[in-house]
Every structure is written in C-alpha cells, then in structure tokens.
Amino acid sequence: MRTPYGLEIIENCLACPHREERLFCNLPEPSVRALAAITSSAAYPKGATLFVEGQPARGVFILCNGRVKLSTSSADGKTLILRISEPGEVLGLPATVTGKSYELTADIIEPAQANFIARNDFLNFLRENGDAALRVAQQLGETYHLAISEMRTIGLSHSASEKLARFLLEWAANCPEEKGQVRIKMTLTHEEIAQMIGSSRETVTRLLADFRRKQLVQVVGSTLILRSKADLEAIVNG
C-alpha cells in the first residue's frame, strides 16, 4: 500500500516528541525512508476499533496520537483490559510477526492518528533491515514485560484492595512525583479500572472511597492524587 504521505511521515517522525521511545525513528536514514514508503496514515474517531482479537493479523499500527485500549473478552462478555496504549507505541506487533491472529482487541478511546504497515511489507522490511528486526525484538520484549507485570497484579493479589493498590502504583510509575505525592490524570472509568484489575465496578468505587477515607488518595475532579505511596505499598505487601 504505497502512499503519498511518505515524506510527510518522515517529517512527523523526526518531529515526534516520542522519538526516542519510538520504534523506528532513530534507524539510519535510508531505513526510515524505506519504512515511510510502505506506511499509510489514517485518523480514527473515538470508539473505532483498529483490530479485533481472533482476526488474522493484517499488519501493525503505530500510534501517533490518541489512546487505545487493548483488551480481551470471554464469550459471556466479561472483558479484561491489558493495557492503555499511548502515542509512540506499536500495536499488533506480536501477531504480525508470528502470523497468528491478533490476540487482543484494540479500541480507540481518544481520537487517534495512526500509521499502518501491512504485514507483508513489514516483514520484507524487517528481512532487509536487520537492525530494525532487532529493534522489533526489543519492543516485543518490553511488551512481554508489561504483560507479566499486569499478570502479577491480577494473579498474585489476595484481595481486591491489593490489586487496586498495585494498579495505582503501576499507573503512577509513569507520572512525575513530588515529595511522595503523585498526581494522576485518571482517564479511566471505574468500570475500566475494574476490567484492568479483574474485579467488579462496584468494588472499585467502594475501594476508592475506602482509600479516600484512609487518606491514601485524594480526588480532585478527574485527577487522582496518591497521598502516600508508602501506605499503598504496604497494602501490596500483605
């Protein structure tokens, strides 16, 4: 799927604030151009879905803007959210390299701009760019890492409060901290939090209320302030 946006994409790429984190932007110049030639860009509204679990992998999406929810669901409608992807991340990578089906569903939760690379083009590109392949391997390693840590919060907790505490701490890990307090822009509904930690909407709201009563967190509008990381860590450790 050749595209006229090639050059524009390169420029986007070079200008991208996430450049360091991005998978391919700091490859040698010719590689970046080769990549741009097989990339097509598109915008997606909130609620759109990039791919659905079980679909044969068509290719990868590189998220430029917006946020994407990665989840898996059971037959009876229960769903488990694995991750909220941020700009700079590559979606659908594992399925695309292995040739299996997408193992997750990717839903847009904030209007997004993403670059798409079809599977064949992508694999050919990797075959001809050994360093990109290595980069991909590293990215996959990190994705795995994150999955394992999600696994830990769900699988190693004795109680829902432990899960929630674990979740908040992990979520806060990306945010700037000042003197023990972390301000989190909480963009998830209680329902979604529940789906991330494998519990129910009601217990999440109850637990959050509980945490508030115990001065562990504070809610101001849609931002959550962790008043005491230490106490949350105490909950995690039994």
Place this chain on the structure above:
Amino acid sequence: MRTPYGLEIIENCLACPHREERLFCNLPEPSVRALAAITSSAAYPKGATLFVEGQPARGVFILCNGRVKLSTSSADGKTLILRISEPGEVLGLPATVTGKSYELTADIIEPAQANFIARNDFLNFLRENGDAALRVAQQLGETYHLAISEMRTIGLSHSASEKLARFLLEWAANCPEEKGQVRIKMTLTHEEIAQMIGSSRETVTRLLADFRRKQLVQVVGSTLILRSKADLEAIVNG
C-alpha cells in the same frame, strides 16, 4: 565464552527432534556455526534454578532436555506459575534482548540439559544475523501469545472450576487426541496446578474430585484422561 563443544552442539542441533520448533537450527549453516561458537552447554539437577526474577539478564538458555518451571512470586510467598517449558524452548529471551532483569524465575523440575549464550555474544550475533533477529522476534511474539492466553484463564473466569477447565483444555491442546478423549501425563502436583490457575491447593483437589464424579475426567495413576472435552468447554463458556 568460547567453548570446545561447538561442533558437538551443531550435531546435537541437527539431530534434535525438535528441530523445526527450535529457534536457530534451521538458519543457514554459517550462522549455526557462529552460534555454536558462543554457546556453552551444561546439565542441571532437579531443583536447580537457571535464573531468578529481578536478576539482571545474563543471557539466554536453550533447553535441550528436561522441564523448567517459569514463575513469579510476591513478597509474602504466593507464587504464580506462568509456564512449564519443554525442550526446544528458549528461556530468558525477553529480558536478554531488552537488557532488563529477568521477569520470571526458572526452576528445573526435571533434570535438564541446556545451552547458554551470554547476553553480549547473543546481541552481537543478532546484529550480524538479521534473519536470526527476525526469528527471535517471532519467538517473542509466541511467548507473548502464550502469556496472554494464560492471562485469559486467570483473568476472564468467574469461578475456579472455569479456570481449571480452561487449564485442562489448554494443557490438553498439546497432547494427541483420540475420539474425543485426551490422555494427559499429569506431571504437576495439585499445588502447582493451583499456582498456575491462581487458586488454592485444596480447591484444586476438590474440583478434580468433582470433575471425576461428573465423569469429566478420569485418573489412572499419574495420567489424567479427559473423558469429555465438550463438557469442559461448556464449563468454560459459562
């Protein structure tokens, strides 16, 4: 870590029954030799541990014989088993490529023979062998895939019986089937099964007894026979 076993390893490799599944054996001849040169082989007794979660990654282990338990534990001793690795698998790959710490602990549960490749040697090898890097990426993709499916059994179930049923079916997926029945050599203790599905030892034995009563499974010594996959699937789907 140059080793005198180089040639021997190539021969093992070519003779290996898992050759197709193995990561590197069907690479071009020169690559295989280069790989052999940086590989060292060792035997490990039952109970030994290849690496521990949290350790900085030293390198990868290619399992030739025996079986290895991959797990993660919380501070208070609760442990979650992610996977039992079989010969042919590569252990420690995600951590080694990303340069982070091992995310899991690898314990030998059946006396094992494994080839070790130190991180630096391995990365250099990958840099010079683009196709190997791609292979690694694919392997990582599959590892991820397995992690997600483990995640599903733990996170999407409403009850412990659902988890156990899911577990048995996944476990059986590798075994030969004849007319609806699958014979599984059950090498795990109830405790270990519990740690795989995130529940307690007692409920596992109770549930298995229950399944036996309901004619879903049958136990003969240490082999488990799934009498009715269909009924197990019914349990999984609500």
Place this chain on the structure above:
DNA sequence: AATCATTTGTGATTTACGTCACGGGAACCT
C-alpha cells in the same frame, strides 16, 4: 519394614466480593 517427606482428601468456618437493585449526578444533545 520402618521412618520420613510429600502429596492428596475432606470437614468446618469465615469472609471478601460478585451480583442485584436503585437513586443521584454529570454530561451531552435537541
């Protein structure tokens, strides 16, 4: 055989949390 260690089986008890049900807010559209 005899002792020990590990694994399995089962009962009794407790409690965390899922589920149902409903009311109040906030946000968004017309």
Place this chain on the structure above:
DNA sequence: AGGTTCCCGTGACGTAAATCACAAATGATT
C-alpha cells in the same frame, strides 16, 4: 429546560472459595 445516556455511590444478600486443621495415602530413603 427537559430528556437520554453515562458514570458513580451505596445498601442488602448469598455464595464461592480461601483458610485452618487433620487424616489418609503415596512414595522416598535408610
């Protein structure tokens, strides 16, 4: 303003399953 549609807060209730505590069984080791 009024109607919809989400999201959040809380009460009541029942149950699944963790936990505790032994006993039986299996299997190692001597």
